[in-house]
Amino acid sequence: MDSNPFTFECHATDGQARAGVFHTPHGPIPTPIFAPVGTQATVKAVTPAQLEELGAHLVLSNTYHLFLRPGPDIVAEMGGLHRFMNWPHPILTDSGGFQVFSLTSMRKLDEDGVTFKSHIDGSMQRLTPEISVDVQQKLGADIIMCFDECASPYDRDYVERAMHRTHRWAERCQQAKTRPDQALFGIVQGGVFPDLRQQSAEWIAAQGFPGHAIGGLSVGETKAEMNHMIEVVNAVLPPEKPRYLMGVGSPEDLIHGIWRGVDIFDCVLPTRLARHHAAMTFSGRLNLMNAVNARDPRPIDENCGCYACRHYTRAYLRHLITAKEILAATLISIHNLYTLEELVRQARQAILEGRYQAFAENFLANYRPQPENKSRPA
Amino acid sequence: MDSNPFTFECHATDGQARAGVFHTPHGPIPTPIFAPVGTQATVKAVTPAQLEELGAHLVLSNTYHLFLRPGPDIVAEMGGLHRFMNWPHPILTDSGGFQVFSLTSMRKLDEDGVTFKSHIDGSMQRLTPEISVDVQQKLGADIIMCFDECASPYDRDYVERAMHRTHRWAERCQQAKTRPDQALFGIVQGGVFPDLRQQSAEWIAAQGFPGHAIGGLSVGETKAEMNHMIEVVNAVLPPEKPRYLMGVGSPEDLIHGIWRGVDIFDCVLPTRLARHHAAMTFSGRLNLMNAVNARDPRPIDENCGCYACRHYTRAYLRHLITAKEILAATLISIHNLYTLEELVRQARQAILEGRYQAFAENFLANYRPQPENKSRPA
Numbered sequence: 001m002d003s004n005p006f007t008f009e010c011h012a013t014d015g016q017a018r019a020g021v022f023h024t025p026h027g028p029i030p031t032p033i034f035a036p037v038g039t040q041a042t043v044k045a046v047t048p049a050q051l052e053e054l055g056a057h058l059v060l061s062n063t064y065h066l067f068l069r070p071g072p073d074i075v076a077e078m079g080g081l082h083r084f085m086n087w088p089h090p091i092l093t094d095s096g097g098f099q100v101f102s103l104t105s106m107r108k109l110d111e112d113g114v115t116f117k118s119h120i121d122g123s124m125q126r127l128t129p130e131i132s133v134d135v136q137q138k139l140g141a142d143i144i145m146c147f148d149e150c151a152s153p154y155d156r157d158y159v160e161r162a163m164h165r166t167h168r169w170a171e172r173c174q175q176a177k178t179r180p181d182q183a184l185f186g187i188v189q190g191g192v193f194p195d196l197r198q199q200s201a202e203w204i205a206a207q208g209f210p211g212h213a214i215g216g217l218s219v220g221e222t223k224a225e226m227n228h229m230i231e232v233v234n235a236v237l238p239p240e241k242p243r244y245l246m247g248v249g250s251p252e253d254l255i256h257g258i259w260r261g262v263d264i265f266d267c268v269l270p271t272r273l274a275r276h277h278a279a280m281t282f283s284g285r286l287n288l289m290n291a292v293n294a295r296d297p298r299p300i301d302e303n304c305g306c307y308a309c310r311h312y313t314r315a316y317l318r319h320l321i322t323a324k325e326i327l328a329a330t331l332i333s334i335h336n337l338y339t340l341e342e343l344v345r346q347a348r349q350a351i352l353e354g355r356y357q358a359f360a361e362n363f364l365a366n367y368r369p370q371p372e373n374k375s376r377p378a
Numbered sequence: 379m380d381s382n383p384f385t386f387e388c389h390a391t392d393g394q395a396r397a398g399v400f401h402t403p404h405g406p407i408p409t410p411i412f413a414p415v416g417t418q419a420t421v422k423a424v425t426p427a428q429l430e431e432l433g434a435h436l437v438l439s440n441t442y443h444l445f446l447r448p449g450p451d452i453v454a455e456m457g458g459l460h461r462f463m464n465w466p467h468p469i470l471t472d473s474g475g476f477q478v479f480s481l482t483s484m485r486k487l488d489e490d491g492v493t494f495k496s497h498i499d500g501s502m503q504r505l506t507p508e509i510s511v512d513v514q515q516k517l518g519a520d521i522i523m524c525f526d527e528c529a530s531p532y533d534r535d536y537v538e539r540a541m542h543r544t545h546r547w548a549e550r551c552q553q554a555k556t557r558p559d560q561a562l563f564g565i566v567q568g569g570v571f572p573d574l575r576q577q578s579a580e581w582i583a584a585q586g587f588p589g590h591a592i593g594g595l596s597v598g599e600t601k602a603e604m605n606h607m608i609e610v611v612n613a614v615l616p617p618e619k620p621r622y623l624m625g626v627g628s629p630e631d632l633i634h635g636i637w638r639g640v641d642i643f644d645c646v647l648p649t650r651l652a653r654h655h656a657a658m659t660f661s662g663r664l665n666l667m668n669a670v671n672a673r674d675p676r677p678i679d680e681n682c683g684c685y686a687c688r689h690y691t692r693a694y695l696r697h698l699i700t701a702k703e704i705l706a707a708t709l710i711s712i713h714n715l716y717t718l719e720e721l722v723r724q725a726r727q728a729i730l731e732g733r734y735q736a737f738a739e740n741f742l743a744n745y746r747p748q749p750e751n752k753s754r755p756a
Contacts, residue, residue: 041697045704049685050425070697074673078693086689295452307427311464315456319419319448326423326704 006142006183006210008242012352016234016261019351022211022242024090024142025181026082027057031242032258032347034249034340035060035092035266040069041085044271045329046337048086054306054334055341058090058143060266063135064099068118068125072138080140092143092266095132095173095187098215098247101150109149111165129172137179143244145213146173148187153221159191163200166215170207185244187215192225194232201236212237213244214262218253223372227256234261251280251343252369255360258347265344270336275329277321280336282343284368288332293318306338307331384520384561384588386620390730394612394639397729400589400620402468402520403559404460405435409620410636410725412627412718413438413470413644418447419463422649423707424715426464432684432712433719436468436521438644441513442477446496446503450516458518470521470644473510473551473565476593476625479528487527489543507550515557521622523591524551526565531599537569541578544593548585563622565593570603572610579614590615591622592640596631601750605634612639629658629721630747633738636725643722648714653707655699658714660721662746666710671696684716685709 008031010020022029035058036043036051043051043059051059061081066072078084081091100107104116106124113128127135132147147169151162166189177184186209190196204212214233217226230245237243242263248254249267257265270280277289279300286300299309300317308317308331320328343363350359388398400407413436414421414429421429421437429437439459444450456462459469478485482494484502491506505513510525525547529540544567555562564587568574582590592611595604608623615621620641626632627645635643648658655667657678664678677687678695686695686709698706721741728737 040701040703041694042701042703042705045708047428047685047705047708048689065701069701070672070693074693074697077673078675078691084691084694084697086694294448295455297456307425311426313456313462315448315452316419316462316464319452319462323418323420323443323447325418325420326707327420327425329704330423330425330708 003180005181008211008240010239012354014351014354014356015259017258017347017351017356018239018261018263019348020242020263022263024183026088026090026142029057029090029264030348031263032254032344033058033264034254034344035264036337037062037266037268037271038085038087039268040065041075041081043333043337044275045326045333046271050307050330050334051087051337052089054338055345056337058092058264059087060092060094061085061139061141062096062099063093063132063139064096064103066139067096067127067135068120072135076138076140082140090143091141093136093139093141093145094246095136095145095147096127097132097148098150100127111168113147129169130176133173133176133184137177137182140182142182143211144177144182144184146170146184146187148189148215150216150219151189151191153191153216153219156191156193156196159189159193160196163189163196167200167203170204174207183210185209185211185213187213187246188233188237189216190229191216192221192229194228197229197232198236201233205237209241211242211244213246215246217245218248223253223256226253227260230257230260230262249340250369251282251340252364252367254340254343255347255363258344258351259356259360270340271333274332274336277328277332279332280339282339282363283366285370288314288317289321290318300335301339304335304338304342306335308335381558383559386589386618388617390732392729392732392734393637395636395725395729395734396617396639396641397726398620398641400641402561404466404468404520407435407468407642408726409641410632410722411436411642412632412722413642414715415440415644415646415649416463416465417646418443419453419459421711421715422653423704423711424649428685428708428712429465429715430467432716433723434715436470436642437465438470438472439463439517439519440474440477441471441510441517442474442481444517445474445505445513446498450513454516454518460518468521469519471514471517471519471523472624473514473523473525474505475510475526476528478505507547508554511551511554511562515555515560518560520560521589522555522560522562524548524562524565526567526593528594528597529567529569531569531594531597534569534571534574537567537571538574541567541574545578545581548582552585561588563587563589563591565591565624566611566615567594568607569594570599570607572606575607575610576614579611583615587619589620589622591624593624595623596626601631601634604631605638608635608638608640627718628747629660629718630742630745632718632721633725633741636722637734637738648718649711652710652714655706655710657710658717660717660741661744663748666692666695667699668696678713679717682713682716682720684713686713
């Protein structure tokens with residue numbers, strides 16, 4: 001295609017880690033990159049102006065939520081998601097698959113798609129590969145995703161069946177897609193089983209997608225299993241196309257994912273933690289609600305350049321939290337998102353300078369991770 | 379005083395209306411001005427950067443709330459309220475008097491002060507003129523207020539007793555005040571009784587305060603009564619000092635207040651309405667929750683230059699409201715505050731150009747006010 005707006009330039013590799021740029025109709029995305037999540041067409045408690053200032057390039061929004069409310073037709077009437085939510089930069093929408101399998105009750109799955117009960121109003125709704133693509137085309141994101149089935153990662157029989165269905169659905173998504181200004185990414189499934197992951201990566205890689213995602217991770221498996229699956233999959237996925245690890249966003253997971261050749265990440269973690277008063281830093285998490293912060297004149301992180309750290313003390317943030325002020329969520333969200341964007345900026349620079357391993361080892365040596373079973377908040 | 383940092387320059391008068399500048403240690407305040415309210419050391423849902431962008435010059439914060447939480451000593455330790463809340467521009471604190479009489483239960487009033495039950499934790503607390511000034515000196519606002527007793531406006535006996543006590547307390551506040559970098563304003567009381575208002579204004583005007591406030595209005599009396607009281611009081615208060623109408627903030631009240639010589643206003647109305655989905659415009663209020671907005675591609679106000687109106691449709695704002703997203707409160711607050719700052723900017727320009735009456739009449743002809751008994755939200 002001579003007018004393909006989606007090209008991936010790899011500027012440097014360092015081991016498996018890569019520093020590149022993925023070009024989209026709404027601008028270039030430097031990689032590795034972390035995408036803040038704007039579930040309902042807004043990154044919770046943060047304005048687009050603040051997102052730009054903190055260094056975000058790509059925002060993810062959820063097809064499941066926008067499908068139910070306000071509905072894709074209204075978004076399309078308003079000029080598409082970029083204009084609707086005032087984010088003129090690249091956007092990625094997921095397919096709705098993950099949410100259908102994690103948020104809804106009364107699901108009925110068949111080969112054609114899934115019927116489910118809306119978590120908003122209890123109405124019965126249906127998504128199929130074709131409907132998901134249609135909705136995503138109306139939303140108009142730069143990167144859209146194949147509709148997939150997310151299985152419980154340890155149930156081999158279920159994982160294998162879901163993987164094959166995901167492959168069949170991926171073909172249907174490719175056939176349904178018509179907009180040339182959107183890139184449809186294929187998704188690798190396969191749970192925690194290396195042979196299934198390899199099989200899925202080979203199948204997906206053969207379909208000619210402009211980018212590939214690793215799905216079904218960070219859903220209950222261990223960190224070691226997750227990292228192993230990334231290695232297995234990335235050994236297969238072609239290096240000339242971007243790789244997206246879906247739903248992953250703790251600092252240590254970003255470090256490990258980049259180390260293994262991942263280019264794109266997204267996660268609700270930074271904004272969700274912020275609304276639960278937890279700040280993310282390069283050394284670990286900090287609960288700003290704790291009384292010890294009441295008279296602490298320091299910023300969250302003395303080395304951080306975000307708006308919150310440049311202007312506010314821990315004492316003030318704790319005051320906002322105890323006073324139940326909205327600004328607490330805004331400032332801590334800005335800080336947490338900045339922290340992850342700064343992490344990928346530093347990682348990218350390290351890759352460009354051929355010192356990613358030292359950067360990663362140094363980062364991990366100074367970082368105190370959460371206990372594994374608490375790594376994702378409720 | 380040769381180093382008095384508080385000077386009031388009157389650049390133009392037009393009838394009773396005045397355009398001036400009140401100088402403070404944290405910068406000049408163009409008047410007439412509207413002060414957004416940051417009750418708990420934050421204007422709800424809005425950052426200081428957004429306040430600067432929408433044209434705010436002066437922010438009010440509430441002594442009652444900060445006295446109870448986080449406490450004035452913590453604010454002082456953090457360098458005072460300006461640094462604590464990251465507002466390097468002028469700040470005004472009220473005295474706590476109004477909140478003690480409106481928010482608390484189990485009040486016990488004596489000549490020395492008031493004992494009351496905290497609305498936060500039920501603890502018994504005490505404010506006196508001296509404690510209020512001490513707290514306000516620790517907070518460190520540019521403009522601080524005398525501790526006053528706010529009486530029910532129609533009970534003449536009570537109003538008269540409260541007025542005299544307010545006068546005695548004003549003398550005690552003047553004696554308690556020591557910081558030269560704060561201006562202590564006296565407060566005129568007197569309910570809806572012209573003779574008491576006149577008596578109070580004469581007494582307060584004689585005390586040599588650097589500025590004067592009109593208290594005890596917008597608390598249940600009619601608009602006609604309020605405007606009459608402003609006229610009575612401003613006929614007495616010296617024109618060479620700024621006049622502050624406390625707690626007033628509907629567009630029509632600002633127009634009428636400026637017409638009668640008021641320079642400073644504050645009110646929670648714009649931010650409170652925003653959290654209840656109501657947008658303020660030069661033609662009246664708009665409830666953005668209404669279903670009619672679901673597919674409306676227009677901004678709140680096509681003539682408005684605020685961040686929300688430059689970037690967002692009514693359809694998007696309604697989506698945020700129905701999805702219970704924090705950004706709804708932020709964007710509508712920005713719009714409402716901008717609307718009032720734009721109103722005072724236009725009023726000031728009209729005064730400078732000697733056409734305030736035409737401006738005010740034109741404004742009121744195009745403005746559909748709320749029914750009187752709904753003018754203040756619950």
